[in-house]
Amino acid sequence: MTTTKQPLSHLDWLESEAIYILREVAGQCSNPVLLFSGGKDSLCILRLAEKAFRPGKFPFPLMHIDTGHNYQEVLDFRDQRAAELGERLIVRSVEDSMKRGTVVLKSPDEPRNKHQSVTLLEAIEEFGFDCCIGGARRDEEKARAKERIMSFRDEFGQWDPKNQRPELWNLYNARSHKGENIRAFPISNWTEMDVWQYIERENLGLPSIYFSHQRDIIMRGGAMMPANVPLANGEIINQPKSGEEVINMQVRFRTVGDITCTAPVLSDADNVSKIVIETATTTITERGATRLDDQTSDASMEQRKKEGYF
């Protein structure tokens, strides 16, 4: 018998799939953790986790790997959100790995994003996590397009793109042996646009730097770089070098990460519905516009993932 039912809207479908994936992690893994940076993707996942597990507590803690170069607005938002939810937040920092000597920078101003992998693997070992839930999306980058929803990492945290578990129907396999790790990506099938539409629909709060604001900018390596950003410890980073001119511009961030390698875009979109419209009409990809660390080579994301990056 054939009947015509009203199809789920694409946002309802994506939401339902993500809830299903989160519950599979909870059902299959004994000690998972949710990677939470305070950015838009992980804020969506927090809402999805509420829909998946309330009125219960989340069956996992939240964890942020802090590079030490994060925007104070984002860190404050991170802490506030975890407190509102009443969930446990673990913070581990790249600075601590540097003190231990497990992260060695080539130069003091080297971007620390890729070194997050080391701190993440150390935290996985410290807590014995068997699964890390992350906010990566397949539309972000071409290496991500090939990644599984339950992505297997060996005991060194390595991703092997040539040897991934086949993933059929919605029968996810999150089994691992001790020391190995699964990275689970509930919003794999979402695009940047889906994320903004979901934020709009669910009325989610975001760190203020996602919205248009005035900021001092310098141009470095062909990209806009926020200038003179104060850190929590009083240090000021991205100070202009000689010959670099500081210009005050109307900008927002499309993606939020380490200050030294995340560039803002020119924008006067100061609310979510304006951002949705801007996202619909932009001619530059999210990472193309904003991630300096992705552009060092054609395969930089793939390389970092092989080394344990999420």
Added chain:
Amino acid sequence: MTTQHNDSLLRFMTCGSVDDGKSTLIGRLLFDTKTILADTLTQISNTSKKRGMEAVDLSLLTDGLQAEREQGITIDVAYRYFSTGTRKYIIADAPGHEQYTRNMVTAASTANLAIILIDARRGVLTQTRRHSYLAHLVGIPHIVVAVNKMDLVNYDQAVYDKICADYAAFATEIGLATARDIRFIPMSALNGDMLVDRLENMPWYTGETLIEMLEKAPAAHTEQSEAFRFPVQFVCRPHASDDPELHDFRGFMGRIESGEITVGDAVTVLPNGYQSKVKAIQLGADQLQSASTEQSVTLLLEDEIDTSRGDMIVKSAESIEPVKQVEAFVCWLSEMPMSTARTYIIRHTTRESKAKVGTISYKVDVNTLEQQATTDLKMNDIARISFKLAQPLMIDSYKNNRATGAFIIIDESTNNTVGAGMIV
């Protein structure tokens, strides 16, 4: 312009070898729907120039991994996205190279429509038959036969008509024609004829363009009226919570794999057979009166029933008998052959069971569709096999239910997913 979006979603796959223009077709769809942004286009245009090409090679868009660029091959299934403003699309892009069967079965498992590419110069080939058989086996309800490279046969209608007739004859022969919705379309993915734009090279074709077909194809869950199947994923018991009202809360969380449920419906929990009624249906903070296929919800029952992950809630009127033996078509996915001496794990919905291989009835030669006797299974083989199970499973036939008729086989020593099963 409104920012409210209630678009539906369609998952589809493309089949064909590299030479049939599959990557070009995907590239063209992304390009013509304005999904490719300027920086990506600049990147592939630079690579095209480096390789000495005159026009931008749209197939470069699907070249993902370093190893693929080095070797010029596609390693694995990739997922791509585009949107038309009325619908969102997820493309499962399976490589056409030697690992075809397992990759195609993987991509097909989530697809509701398959585009089967045929090179207009070469007509219906062995691989066309193979792709069609696999699409049929994996139960893709909608097939679009795309006769590509029409530009290379002078957009000749006679060539197209002959290929359509050949394909229709073959589809009847394998039972595909009666079971599936099959459509035909002539196109040139290279030039963009009949994908998003109609262009003017084939005035004799008055049917729908490819994008029109994709826009109108029904989403999977709107088509069938199936029995209610709710595998329990997770049980929510916040009894230690500070809120005393929650001490007796017992919510069964999961995704409705098929059918519909309404508050008050009589249900049975399998395999134990406990009976109760649905007291409430929740989605996040919302209370629903009813819910249907593909919705992830929480069910509350009127009676306190001992139920855990792996159990299945069905409507009492549509109950099924748990079984400890299954017969299935299995596609072997692993480089390590299947051993009849070993015990494997079968994961069916949210339930796992140890399984022993019983009889292998026959293996299917996917090129000739002949049935052959065999005692083992190598990567890419498809065979009809029976399994003995340690735990009872609540199954439907795959033909009737793609969710409760499917399972994967896991090798316990490596934890790898090594087989895909479709219950007969």
